[in-house]
Amino acid sequence: MSTTKESIGFIGVGYMGQGMASCILAKGFRLTVMGHRNRKPVEELKAAGAAEAATPKELAGKASIIFLCVTGSPQVEQVVNGPDGIAAGAQPGTVIVDCSTSDPVSTVALAERLAAIGLHLCDAPLGGTPAQAKLGQLSTMIGADSAVFERIRPVCEAWAQKIVHLGPVGDGHKMKLLNNFLSLGYGAIYAEALTLAQKVGITPQTFDSVITGGRMECGFYRTFMQYVLERDRDAHKFTLSNALKDVRYLESLANAAGVPNPVGGAVKNVYAAAVASGKGEDYVPMLSDFVAAQSKVSLG
Template identity: 85%
Template sequence: MTTAKESIGFIGVGFMGQGMASCIVGKGYPLTVMAHRNRAPVEALKAAGAQEAATPRELAGKASIIFLCVTGSPQVEAVINGPDGIAAGAKPGTIIVDCSTSDPVHTVRIAGELAAKGIHLCDAPLGGTPAQAVLGQLSTMIGASDEVFARIKPVCETWAQKVVHLGPVGDGHKMKLLNNFLSLGYAALYAEALTLGEKIGISPKTFDSVIGGSRMDCGFYQTFMKYVLERDRDAHKFTLANALKDVRYLESVANAAGVPNPVGGTVKNVFATAVAAGKGEEFVPMLSDFVAAQSGVSLAGKKG
């Protein structure tokens, strides 16, 4: 089968998935998508030329490569092995690409089960924001065999400007958890530093005048501070509930490896406290407001 003839399925056209799917159909690939709670992304993709399937099983019958961009391992397993799932409709040789941030232990297990049916599972978790997804500027770290990677790479390149093949199945999800440990650790650090700064008379704007453009600056800092300084709620649309899920997966991997992760545990508890307080659907930069409020200060509306 040549790359040009691959038919693509996409399940999970949410914040990230809609942009990714729009890039795929925009490059001329036949695309079939599925609706979940919100029909607006599906209607937009249909207007761009995509087809719609009612179930994962139906979608699998129309696609040779299927991308999943869902919440995590339980949702991946449900869409693959549930009633009318992908496994019930996929032909041998079909590739399932899990772009979710999932538990690598689950990923490797499901891959083994699917391999017995002639179906390939690989992991291609994402780096970047929904705004970058629309522009085809994400990054992805892929765990797959060489043969599977060769088939999916051209499709991934429609929505990613950096595509890295790390090794076998599971390696992508392992690396993604390490990546998110760093970014979410930064979020917890930024929130605490900004709160302390505000408490002692260093406003967020003053803080940014020193950190911005310095060696401590980075892309994640920029999107985090875009919310803090400009109150742009869409600066980084990744929920605190999803962040907590990711650092819990990291803890699970560390436990399985017998490696202490005291910093990871602290980061997890920062997010767990915010989620327990009902902030789970807020986005990661908004952690700064929650942490500040716990100390009786506000980061909003400070101009210097």
Template identity: 60%
Template sequence: MEIRLHPRHSLRTHREGMIMSKERIGFIGTGLMGHGMAANICKAGFPLTVIAHSNRAPVEDLVSKGATEAATLADLAAASTIIHICAPGSPQVEAIIAELLPALQRGTVIVDCSTSDPNSTIQLAKRLEAAGCHMADAPLGGTPVQAEAGELGTMIGAADDVFARVRPVIAAWAGAIVHLGPSGTGHKMKLLNNFLSLGYGALYSEALALSEKVGISTAQFDSVIRGSRMDCGFYQTFMGYAVEGNREAHKFTLTNALKDMRYLESMADGVSLANPIGNAVKNSYALAHAAGGDGPADYVPHLVDYVAKQNGVEK
């Protein structure tokens, strides 16, 4: 296993050499995370082609920064040598690649920045390889604010030569880059990462419901945990809703949380691993999702409300 870390202070050297690259970048999925990533690619001097989906505002902003808008995925494929995809999950990534494939130039690299099913990623890599193209999975760690600042983290699954090609582009939007191994390993690690963070969310929600039930307020609970050994960055953004009422403190949907935990369950099933904690975490999000937390503005910290309601706790 090869691991390469690239601390933030080392990125200037990468960026100074970027404009000399012959790579032309396509970007599909300029949403909460994708817009900032694409903007940083453009800022670094790479020719950038983007495509609109349902929201034109991010694309129009990127065009104002120097990007070119493609009318179709085939047009984007024809204009690009490295294509980023930021999509909700594997079904969408599979559909996008199926549409791109006939128009891809030989040697094109697809960089999947979604949180995807590793089994799907590995199969897509084989299809692309058969067409003379390449796959790299580069799921994201961080927030939309970090995306805009070019300070995301990423864990990459790709062949060594493919990683060498995409690294200067990824350095435009990532502050920490870890190369884990071949295609699929990035998405495997991302699911493990999300298991931890979403597990925290489920634990915090249940602990807060129990806290209120036994007469300890959320504010009192927070006064003990915040700043202690149990504190962490995820706790602070999560509690931005529970304590401060900021509904957008951590903008990751309950729908995506449930999807990721289902992918984790599938990964565990694939290696015959018992994962009772993972199943319990998945069920917390499944219950919230079934109870109405399935909208585009229903975020992970809102899980506290669903767990409280299930237990008769008045918030």
């Protein structure tokens, strides 16, 4: 099948997905999206030329490559295998691209089940922010066989400026968990460092004046501090509940590999405490307020 003739489906037009889907439309691909609990992104995409399907099964009947951008493995399994799922409506040869941060063990098992009915699964988790998604400036780490990778690459190029083909199915999700371990680990460290700094008389502004321009500055630091310094809630729209899910997946991966994960466990517990206190829908930079409050200081 010629890649120029591919019809694209997209399930999960949330913070990241809407920007990705709009980039796919802008590159001239035919796009069908599935109804989302938030109608605003769906209606905006329809106004730009997308069609809408009511169920994954209906969408699968209209698409040769289907992108999923949902919460994690349970949601992927439901979208694919449910009674009105993709598997019930897809033609042989259809490619399902899981852009979620999922459990690699689940990904590999699902890929094997789909291969038995002539469907292809690959994992293409994301790096970047919703703002970068809108600009087509995300990165992606892809697990897929070579032929499937070549089919999906022209579509991925619509929304990603950095594409790395890591190897077989599952490798993308493994690398994504490692990547998120680094970023979420930094988030926990930033929160604790800022709290200690404030407690001993060094304000977040002074702290930032030292870090900015030095070796410890990075893109994640900048969006984290955009919230801390400017109270911009939308600086990094990734919830604490999603963060906790990811570090729990990392723990599962480490357990399966027989690798001690003491730092990962400590990071997980910071996010678990925040979520348990009712902060699950707060965004990752807001972890700083939760940690500070535990020591009775304010960063605002």
